[in-house]
Amino acid sequence: MLSLIPLLPFAGFLVNASMGRRLPKAASGGLASAVMVASFLVAVQQVWALAALPAGERALSQTVFTWIASGDFVIDLTFRLDPLSAVMILVITGIGSLIHIYSTAYMHEETGSEFARYFSYLNLFVFFMLLLVLGSNFLVMFVGWEGVGLCSYLLIGFYYTKKAAGDASKKAFIVNRIGDYAFILGTLLALVTFGTLDFQQIAGQVAAMPPEVTFGTFSLITLLLFIGATGKSAQIPLYTWLPDAMEGPTPVSALIHAATMVTAGVYMIGRNAVLFEAAPLTLTIVAVVGALTAIFAGTIAIAQNDIKRVLAYSTVSQLGYMFLAMGVGAFGAGIFHLFTHAFFKALLFLGSGAVIHALHHEQDIRHMGGLKAKLPVTYWTFLIGSIAIAGVPPLAGFFSKDEVLFYTFYNGHQLLWVVGVITSLLTATYMFRLVFLTFHGEYRGPQSAQGAQRAHGAHGAAAEHSGHSEHSVHDAPPAMAVVLILLAIGSAVVGFLGVPHALGGHNQFGEWLHPSFVAPAAHGMAEAASAADEASKIALERLLMAISVLVALAGIALAFGVWVRRPEIADRAAAQFPGVHRLLLNKYYVDEAYDAAVVQPIHRLSQDGLWRAMDVKVVDGAVNAAGQAVGGLSAVLRLVQTGSVRSYAASTFLGAVVILGYFLWR
C-alpha cells in the first residue's frame, strides 16, 4: 500500500511522457491531477493507520525488493512511514495536488505537447520527492535527492526560449551538484563508519557509541550532509540558484522551490536527528548558517522589485529559520515551520502567479498597484498568506515561528534569537511592502497596448493577447481561485495543530513528531521537567511571544508608513544611501563574486588550459590540416610528419619513463 503513494504519480508520468502529446489538454492535466489526488488519499489512509498505533511504535514499512546485496552488505528498497515522513507525504501529496489543479488553469496557454511535458515533469518530480521522504536508507534518499534535482532543473528551464531560463537552470544544476557531491561523500563515510545506510540502524548505533570516541567522524559526516543540505535547501553559501530558479513557471516555484524540494535538507537533518545531535559542532554551524541566511536573505528581499524574487528570497530566509531550529536541537519546531511554511508560501507564490497571470506576465511590482479591487480573491488570500508569514497570531506562521525563536533562546543561543527577531521584523516589512505596492495605491502599469506588448514580449511562450490595459485585468479563474482559498484556509488554521503549552495547548504536532527524533531504544523517555522549571519556561515563552508579535506588527506598520503613507521616504532613503540600496538591489554582489572567483577560473582552465593547449592545438590542428589537403595517402603521411602522431607517441613514451622512473627511484 505504501508503495502506491509514489507509484501513482510515476504512472502519471509514464502516461504523460509517452502519449501525453496526443491527448487533449484536459486529459493530460486531469490525469496528472487525478493521480496526485489519489496518491494523497492513499497517504491519508496510511497516516490514519499509522496514527492508530501506540505512540512509541508508530512505523509502517514495506520492502519492495532488495536493491543491492553483496555479502553482508544489503540495501533494500524499503519505504518507511513514521511520524516525520507522514508529515512530509501529506504536504507533498496534499499541496502537490492543489498545485497540479492550479496548474491546469495557469498553463492553459501552452500548446498540447508542452502542456503534457509540463505535467509529466511535475508528476515525475512528485515521485522522486516521495522516494526521498519515504526511503528508509540513505541510498534510496539519494535517488530521490538526485531525481528532484533533475526535475527541478528541467522545470526551471521549461520556458527554454528565454535565455534567462536556460542560464538559471544551468546554475541551479551546477550549484546543486556541489551539494550532492558532499552529500554522497557523507553517505559513503556513514557507510564506512556504521556499516549500514539504514536510518534506524544508524540512529541505534549512534546512541550506543560513546560520543568522545566518535566526535570527529560524526562531525565530518554530518558536516558533509549539511553541505548537501545547503545546496538543496538554498542556504549560505549555496543559495544563489534559488532566486534565479524563479524563471520557471510559477506553480513550479510554489511546489518545488517553496513547499517541497527546498525543504529536503531540513527533512534530511530531521531524519538523522540522532546523528546530528551527536555532533554538537555541526549543529552549531547549522544554527549559525541558518540564522545568517535568514537575516541576509531578508535584507535582500526588501530591495527587490520582482514579485517572485521577493518571495524567493523570503523562502531562503524562512528556510534559514528552519535550519536555525534544527541547529538548536528543536527538530520538532523546525519541521513545524516547514509544515506551516508549505501552506503560506505555496499560497503566496500561487497568489503572485494569479497576479502575473492577470497582468499577462508582468512581474515588476513597480508596474503594479491598486489591484485590490480588480483581483479580490487574489488580494484577500495573498493578505492572509502575508499575515501568516509575518507571524501575527493566530495564523499558522505565528505558532511555528514562535516555537523556533523560543527554543533558540531557551537552548542558550540568545544572539541567534536576536538575529531571528530582526529577521522577523524584516519579514513583516518586505511582505507588506509587497502587499501594499501590488494591491494598494494607484495602478502604475502601462495603460496602452504598447506597454502590454513590452511585458508580453518578455515572455516567449505566451500566446496571443489583446494587451493588458487596466481594463483587461481579471481575477483568477475558478481552478486557481479554489486552490488559493483552500491554501488560505490552511495558512490560517494549521498553526492550531501546534499550540504551545504556554498558550494552554498541547503542541500535538511536536508530540506526534517526537518519536522520530530519538534513538529507537529511547522511545518514551521524554525528559521530565520539574513543575517550577515548567512554570518559568512558560513565563519566558510568553514574554518572547509578546516580543515577536510586537515586532511583526511593527514591521507591518513600518511597511505601511513607508510604502503607503509616505512613498517618498523609500525613494529618499534609497537616494540618501545609494551604496546600501545598490548593495541590496544587487544582492550583495554574491553572484558576481562567485563568477569571478569560481566560475571564470574553471572555465578558463577547461577551455583555454587543458583543452586549447592539449586538444585544439595538437589535435584539431591536425584535423584541419587533413581537411585542407584532401584525401590520399600523401596527405596522411604529411600529417604524421606534422607532429601529432609524434607528440602522441612522445606522451606514451614519457608515461612509460615516469612509471619506470617511479619504480627505480622510489
Added chain:
Amino acid sequence: MGTSAFDAVIPVICVTLAGLVVLLAESFRKKQERMPLGGLALIGLIGAVIACVLLWDRNATSFGMVTADNYALFVNLIILTVGILTVVFSQHTVERDGLPAGEYYALLLFAIVGMMLMVQATDLLLVFLALETMSIAVYVLTGIRFNDARGTEAAFKYFLLGAFASAFLLYGIAFLFGVTGTTSLDGIGTVVAAQSMSGNPMILAAIALLIVGFGFKVGVVPFHQWSPDAYEGAPALVTGFMSTGVKAAAMAAFARIFLSSLEPMITDWAPVLWGVAAITMILGTVVGVAQTNLKRMLAYSSIAHAGYLLVGIVAGNEVGKAAILFYLAAYALTNVAGFAIIGLLGTKAAPNDDLRDYAGLWHTHPALAGLMTIVLLSLGGFPPTAGFIAKWYIFSAAVGSGYYWLAIIGFLSSVVSVFFYLRIVVMMFMTERDARPVPLPVAASAMAGLAVTVAAILYLGILPSRVIDLAAASISTVF
C-alpha cells in the same frame, strides 16, 4: 556434453566460423546481389553465447593456454552482447552508408575472436596474439570508410600508435619471461609468490611496460591520445563497438594478469595505477566538458570510465573484482547504445554528431531523445540506472580498501561529468529545432535493439543483485 580438448574454444570457433562464412559469402556475391550477411554474423554470435552459457561452471581448459572459467565467460558474454547489438544496429547503416558489408561483418567477427581469446588466454604469448588479432581488425574497421579523409587519418594514427604500444607490451612480456622463465600466467604467479620480487628491477620494468601496453588499449592517461581521434574518425557504430569491446577485453586481461599472477606485488603496482586512475578520471572529465562534438565528448567520457575501472583494480578486494565485471557490463551496454544513437542519426552526407545537431531532437524523434537521455544519465552515474550502481560499487570497493582519496576524486569527476552529459539533454529537450533538415527515420529493428538495451540499463540499475551475484561468483572461482 562430454569433455574434449576443444571445449574451451567452442565459443571462439563459432565466431571464427561465422567470420569465414561471411567472408566466403561475400566473395561469391554478385555485384548488386543482396545477402543477409548480418544474419550470418548473428547466427555465429548467438551460437557463441549458447556455448558460453553451456560452458558455465565447467572450468574447461584447452591446450594449456585457453581457459573457459566463469570470469572469462562473463566477459565474453559482455563482448558477444556488444557484438550482437552492433550487428543489429549496423544492418541498416551499412547499407545506407555504402560500407563494404562483407568486410565489415567479417572484421567485426574477427575482432571479437581476438577479444574473446584475449580474455580466455592464460599465457602471455596468447594474450599478445589475441590482442594483435583484435587490434588489426579494429584498425581496419576504424578506416572502413576508405574514401573519408578523417577516417583514414584516424585509422592510420591508431595503427601507428597501436604498434608502438604493442612493442611496449611485448617488451614487458619478454622481461617477465626473463625473470620467471615462463609465459604461463600460473607459472609466473607461482614464481612471483614464492620469492619476494619487489627489489628486482627486471620485474618492475616488466610491470611498468605491461601497464603502458594495456593502458594504451584501455585508453588511460597518458596513453589515451589516440582515442578521441580514432573514436571521432571511425563510423559511430564502430566507435561504439571498439570503445566497449576493446576496452572490456583489454581490461579483463589486464585484471587477470595483475590480480592473479602479479597479485603478490600489489603494493608495488597499486600506487602507479592509483596515480594513473586519478589523472585519467580528472583529465577525461575536465577535457570532456569542453567538447562540442558528441563523439569526442563520449571519447573523453570513455577515457574517464577507464579510470573508474582502474579504481576497481587498485582496490583489488572482492568487491572491487566483482565491481569491475559489473562496471564492464553496465558501461558496455550504455556506450553501445549511446554511439548507436549517434550512428543512427548520422547520414552519409552529414555525420550529425555535433552538439548543435541534437537541438530539439525531442520534437523530431521523441523516442530516440528519451532513450538517449537514459543512456546519458547512466553514463553520468545517475540513479536508478546501471551507471549509478556500477560507480557505487567501484567506489565502495575503493573505500573498503582504504583508498578514500581515490573515491573522493572519482565522485568529484563523476559529479562534474554529469555537466556535459546534461548539456546534450538540454540540447534535445530545451532548445528550438533550427532550420536543419530533420534526420531520417530510424529502422525498426535498430529501435527495438535500442529499447531492449535501455531496458537492460534500467534493469541493472533497479534490480542489480542477480548480475552482481553472478559477477562476484564468477570472479571468486578464479582469483
